[in-house]
Amino acid sequence: MQIDDTDRRLLRQLQADPALTTADLAARANVTEATCWRRLERLRTRGVLQGQQAVIDWHRLGWSVEVSLRVTLDKTDPRAFDGFIAAARQIPEVLEIQTFLGRVDVRLNIIARDMEDYRRLYRERILTLPHIADLEALMHVSDIKSGEALPL
């Protein structure tokens, strides 16, 4: 679908503050409320604007350790990707599963309550995942920029 400057302006404002009402959003994007409503409706029905999700603050809820696990798979087995990902989905502490083209095949973002909990997870759940050829861990220290906003 054709996206014009008005659509981009609306999405830019909404991205900065997803809780805006249609009236406030229209004012900030400098369009009438009717236009704003019509444009958003069109973006929704075409699947461009897919919804809004609450981002859970895991740290606040007691999961203080966050680790990015970078996994290289044994690709001699054609089922390596599917098998690994299906097994990783069974671990509740896995927040994100990403696949890559590059030196790393899959990345898991996992959280744990503390280092002891992480050690248990790592030994009992991660190291037992199928098809792992190599594994590297990056310990998350802090978020400098977050939000994943698109540069609209």
Next chain:
Amino acid sequence: MIDLDDTDRALLRALAQDATLGAGALGRQVGLSQPATWRRLRRLHQVGAIRRRRLVLDAGALGFGVTVFLGVTLAAKGRTSLADFERAVSAIPEVQTVQHVLGLYDYRLRVIARDIPDFERVLRRRIMTLPGVGAVDANVLLSEERRPGPL
């Protein structure tokens, strides 16, 4: 640390799917009255269980076809160079997230671009020219899924 019961967890799970749900709709999902749900939502917000709302957009439909994760190692370390690097990298619009990490790299960046030539432009003109940048390792994102987490 915050104590959550099963109903709180069910509310957070529902909001992580759709943050626009009101107390009425959420209450019906978890079997609570609207005022009781509203009180729980207020508490969850007050204790900071929800960090923010995320707009879910189809990046491809908006012209962004490539996401690359970069592992950046700083060449010169020291308090000032960290602060300089962090400020400069956060100002690049195509850099969506910046995480300070311990391990193989110092920083992990999520970069979005229209296509590979556009990514190359961002990498050469914006990233490689950042103060203190040393080695950069790139992995192109093929797929990604978010999981509900341990709720």
